[in-house]
Amino acid sequence: MALTLGLAACGNDGGTKPADGGSSAAASGTVKIGFMGDLTGSNAGIVIPPRNGAKLAIDEYNKTNPPVKIELVPYDSQGDASKAVALAQQAIKSDKIVGLVGPAFSGESAQVAPVLEEAEIPSVTASATNTNLAANGWKFWHRILPNDSVQGPGIADFIAGAAAAKTVFVIDDKSEYGKPLADAVRTQLGTKAVKVTNDSLDPAESDFSSVVNKVAASKPDAIFFGGYYAAGGNLLKQLRDKGVKDAKFFSGDGSLDKGLIDGAGAANAEGALVGCPCYIATPDVADAKVKTFADSYKAAYNTDPAIYAAEGYDAATVFVEAVKAGNTTTDKINEFLKTVDLGGVSKHVKFGANGEVEAKDIYIYQVKGGAITLLGKAAEAKLG
Amino acid sequence: MFNDFINQFWPATIDGLAFGSIYALIALGYTMVYGVLRLINFAHSEVFMIGTFGAMFVPFVFGITSPLTGIALVGMILGMILAGVLASAGTAVTLERIAYRPLRNRGASRLAALISAIGASIFLQELFALLVIPRVFDRPNQGRIQMGLPRLMEREELFSIFGHSVRVDQVLVIVAAVGMMIALDMLVNRTKIGRGIRATAQNPEAAVLMGVDINKIVRMTFLIGGGMAGVAGALYLISYENTNYYIGFLFGIKAFTAAVLGGIGNLRGALLGGVALGLVENYGAIFSGSDWKHVISFTILVLVLMFRPTGILGESLQQARA
Known part of the structure; x- marks a missing residue:
């Protein structure tokens, strides 16, 4: 508790410094980012790590006590496309999310992406690798890893x-x-x-x-x-x-x-x-940025990063950077995603016009x- | 293709017999309850599921993580079967008491009992996914994830048929299942309780007039059918070493199919139907992709029912002489 307070206090001091405070059009407050995937179903083992990664990125950001905080809302689709669509509608209509990390699997992505497209909600999936997803001409859909x-x-x-x-x-x-x-x-x-x-x-x-x-x-x-x-x-x-x-x-x-x-x-x-197509940071990794990520992940969840943890972290980081730059509406965040160009933990993050990330390592x-x-x-x- | 069949005939036969035996044990529960009550107990699939978890509980409590040998292994297998039987039979009897008897006493239609069965089935699945697996088996938030059993019995080759090895676990499943079915056949045909079951199946009113306690007979029917599903659950777990809250679904459908195929209400028909279904699935998969095996087995079911609407052996529990 003391540590959290201390960090919050530090963040408060730092929070007055950034120059972007004035450029933020939206009033201070909280925006909601969703995370959708199989959190308790039979394949939850490959969805919990990206959820943890995404949560870590958001938590780190919120600890800096920024003018606009981000709340990560989990949506447990259990990998079931029909549940996922219902949850997406709930996320859009009642929770009013401004972005979504996920859906985790390809099947549910194929069903949820059109719903998000219509509501103009940007999404970044950290694990759905079906190739055809990128061929739909979706403007708000992104994928942070190479496809199948x-x-x-x-x-x-x-x-x-x-x-x-x-x-x-x-x-x-x-x-x-x-x-x-x-x-x-x-x-x-x-x-x-x-x-x-x-x-x-x-x-x-x-x-x-x-x-x-x-x-x-x-x-x-x-x-x-x-x-x-x-x-x-x-x-x-x-x-x-x-x-x-x-x-x-x-x-x-x-x-x-x-x-x-x-x-x-x-x-x-x-x-x-x-x-x-994912990169799992091992404890003995040399790269400083990856090492910091692996250490904080271990500190937060008492386990080493597993599959898609780094991709989940990067996907959430993209939204964090968007909000940091003063984009709090879905349109502006989506515009930001088109131009994002940052060194992530898993790879260099830069999206092509179809929403696919440009790095292609397996x-x-x-x-x-x-x-x-x-x-x-x-x-x-x-x-x- | 014919070559494939020759190459894979023996392994497919052994797998078909082993899996068919499990279908047959579960099918007995469907067929007995149908014989006595004219009710398809759709919650029977969950009785099987609970049997697998009952059996899982024994090695879980003893904290066993490595293979056993000798007396310890025999004791463990018997303990798991017993625990599976207790869990399944207990569930089946409770189900009868809570979900079926009140409806029966009020003279509700069979359709109402069917809905009650489906409700009980969903209730039990969710109960395990949300409460029992996370709490009892100490797997928080993993109620819907498959739970594995550590290897208890080394997969040794017992003997080989034409160069295809037959493993000790496969023999255990087949032998135990056949033994259970012989015991059940004797129970139904040779004992007083068996006579009561047959009498009730033939004509419930006349059975009451002759002094048969229907509620007791129905309870015994659920108890025995549940026990068989418990044996099936333990054998399945020992052989395949995994289970989940949803495992009863496919097994339930297959076992119900086996019961219909053999002639629902007929105990020997359930045995025949189970083994036939297991074999047909595995033979069929040799010729087509493995994903087509359900299509093949259900096509055969439809064909059999077209020519023999009462199944291969017919409904003989009612026709049996007392």
């Missing part, structure tokens, strides 16, 4: 390159996220003289034995699963239990969560490789000793 058309080929290049796989079994979960990602991997592998076998599964099920039997019969060098970690962990466990032990297991960002290891069991998950992570570790950028990483 970058992620899929990046992972495929790694599978055929560094992992040197000649036969690959590609499985998808038929979702708005998993299917296109797996298709992108299939297409890219097809250009590389790699033999690809396909199957799909229903993530609502818990028995994947029919998929597992097909994989066991085809004896691939590598397996790629396009889907979320809840199904990914069960699939990996059942594969290893069925004696599919040598094939390297790959997945995308939806499976980059400790839940993959918990679901599969540490022994089964060992060595599994996960690609992601990272590869590997499960080692029951933990997710960073191998490096997909184009450069080597398998040990």
